[in-house]
Amino acid sequence: MKNAVGHVPGLAVVLVGDRRDSESYVRYKIKGCEEVGIKSLLAELPGNCTEDVVVDSVSRFNEDPSVHGILVQLPLPQHMDEERILSAISLEKDVDGFHPLNVGNLALRSRKPLFVPCAAKACLELLLQSGIELMGKHVTVIGRSKVVGLPTSLLLQRHHATVSIIHAFTTNPEEITRQSDIVISAAGVANLVRGSWLKKGAVVIDVGTNPIEDPTSDYGYRLTGDVCFEEAVKLASAITPVPGGVGPVTIAMLLANTLDSAKLAYGLATESPEL
Numbered sequence: 001m002k003n004a005v006g007h008v009p010g011l012a013v014v015l016v017g018d019r020r021d022s023e024s025y026v027r028y029k030i031k032g033c034e035e036v037g038i039k040s041l042l043a044e045l046p047g048n049c050t051e052d053v054v055v056d057s058v059s060r061f062n063e064d065p066s067v068h069g070i071l072v073q074l075p076l077p078q079h080m081d082e083e084r085i086l087s088a089i090s091l092e093k094d095v096d097g098f099h100p101l102n103v104g105n106l107a108l109r110s111r112k113p114l115f116v117p118c119a120a121k122a123c124l125e126l127l128l129q130s131g132i133e134l135m136g137k138h139v140t141v142i143g144r145s146k147v148v149g150l151p152t153s154l155l156l157q158r159h160h161a162t163v164s165i166i167h168a169f170t171t172n173p174e175e176i177t178r179q180s181d182i183v184i185s186a187a188g189v190a191n192l193v194r195g196s197w198l199k200k201g202a203v204v205i206d207v208g209t210n211p212i213e214d215p216t217s218d219y220g221y222r223l224t225g226d227v228c229f230e231e232a233v234k235l236a237s238a239i240t241p242v243p244g245g246v247g248p249v250t251i252a253m254l255l256a257n258t259l260d261s262a263k264l265a266y267g268l269a270t271e272s273p274e275l
């Protein structure tokens, strides 16, 4: 085994524009890096810059050997081609797991992606660490985005769960969730999932982080989940709160992906960890 002393993992974050929520999520990520000894680099670009400027920034981080993970904070400004920018991140540094090849390899059970998106990994980690069996269980994922819903549903299928996916065009979503052993909500709609949507004993994971106005808070808003917690907590056998639930675990998974990437780069690991 090679001596790991002196090897410092590095994470580069590209933040385009000045959305307050994005700025605060990026701050959490950088704080997380500081806490565990990962070097962080931040490229802050103006919202009106060109797509090429963002791609150039990504390319510089691709070339930088001290950087093992690159994250382009989403959403990007409307005028930018998200697909092009995310595809510019080199596969070995795609710690967000959004590169089409990583997504494709997650979908193909005969293959293994280098990195799995952090929020999906966080949901799985919460379930596994809580000793919740997945094989044969009916899991409903609300949302099908590249960031959360899609990778979560793919990852759970790899763990042999039977997965239903609900999106904005699903009629009678509550009929589906009421039959589910586990409900994972990532719709970005405050209080979407009511107590009446759940069967007794269901496991509920609330990924949603929705800002709602709150004049009593320092920032004028506070975060609430997709799940009506007061109702759901009466039925659920286990439930995650917002804040203080999936979010901090997502950050931990980003740090874990960055460490895994550094290990591969320094030859301290030969393949990505099992999913």
Ligand SMILES: NC(=O)C1=CN([C@@H]2O[C@H](COP(=O)(O)OP(=O)(O)OC[C@H]3O[C@@H](n4cnc5c(N)ncnc54)[C@H](OP(=O)(O)O)[C@@H]3O)[C@@H](O)[C@H]2O)C=CC1
Pocket (backbone or CB within 6 Å): 119, 122, 142, 143, 144, 145, 146, 147, 148, 149, 166, 167, 168, 169, 170, 173, 186, 187, 188, 189, 192, 207, 208, 209, 210, 246, 247, 248, 250, 251
């Ligand atoms: N805690 C954490 O670690 C993280 C939290 N988040 C939070 O998770 C939430 C989702 O994020 P993200 O996936 O990026 O958001 P997107 O807006 O990209 O995706 C939302 C998904 O939810 C679906 N949806 C929207 N409204 C409804 C509805 N009324 N009923 C059913 N489905 C609906 C959409 O369907 P359609 O495809 O049909 O449009 C879409 O697939 C946000 O609140 C975000 O802040 C995100 C990442 C990490």
Ligand SMILES: Nc1nc(=O)c2c([nH]1)NC[C@@H]1CN(c3ccc(C(=O)N[C@@H](CCC(=O)O)C(=O)O)cc3)C=[N+]21
Pocket (backbone or CB within 6 Å): 024, 025, 028, 071, 072, 073, 074, 075, 096, 118, 119, 147, 209, 223, 242, 243, 244, 245, 246, 247, 248, 250, 251
């Ligand atoms: N390229 C990219 N990758 C992402 O992973 C990504 C992204 N873009 N864009 C936005 C969403 C959102 N997201 C969150 C991560 C952590 C918390 C989090 O830690 N929340 C805490 C703190 C909330 C607070 O108090 O402000 C909590 O829920 O307790 C929330 C949301 C990652 N995302």
